[in-house]
Amino acid sequence: MSDTSEDPSRPVYARLPSDEAEAVAMQTELAGCVVVADDDRPVDTIAGLDIAYDKHSDAAVATAVVLRREDRAVLDSAVVRGVSDFPYIPGLLAFRELPLLLRAIEALAVTPDLYVCDGYGLTHPRRFGLACHLGVVLDAPAIGVAKNPPHLPVTAPGPRRGEWTAISAGEETVGCALRTQDGVKPVYVSVGHRCTLDTARELILELAPDYRIPEPIRAADQLGRRRLAEA
């Protein structure tokens, strides 16, 4: 069902910003587009996204894996090899990863109801992490799940699966630390676009029944490393 005849629907990435200042300006402007509210449509399919990098070459493999929420079965997946044209700069991860992730998403045959990104959503210095950027560009529900905490005061949640604490920046709540398994380090969940933090937190917990990392991201991560090791 993918029609590649035309897609001027990505003005944001007609070109990458030429320097940090421009990137920051883009984020600051786009941050106003983020919607923090749940859609009416139910979430039945979720896509996990990730990028694996080769150790010595500049090769990168972006993966998108769509899982059925009901049983977390894999419904579809896409892999795309490429190179990042932007370096990793704290706070500007989206400019490094989004182009490749979008290509992987385009290669999917199934359009997921929601995307789960590896990294921050609103838990970002300018409230516009990778998950927000992806969500706004696709105008789709998105959630960010990071393995490391932001430089904000974070109170450790209780030791049991499901326990969590809110993460605030000033007066606003920008995310939460969520314990997805008993006794493991928490993951940091934040809204990317078109969903609420409560929904994001509940969904991520539901999607992580056996491991610390939620299944969508875990599946994408594993697929990426496999394909990187193969060819």
Add this chain to the structure above:
DNA sequence: GCGACAG
């Protein structure tokens, strides 16, 4: 006040 910030 300055600097620290996902992958």
Add this chain to the structure above:
DNA sequence: ATCTTGTCGC
């Protein structure tokens, strides 16, 4: 992200 084995525990 990536470099890296065995080992402790359920």
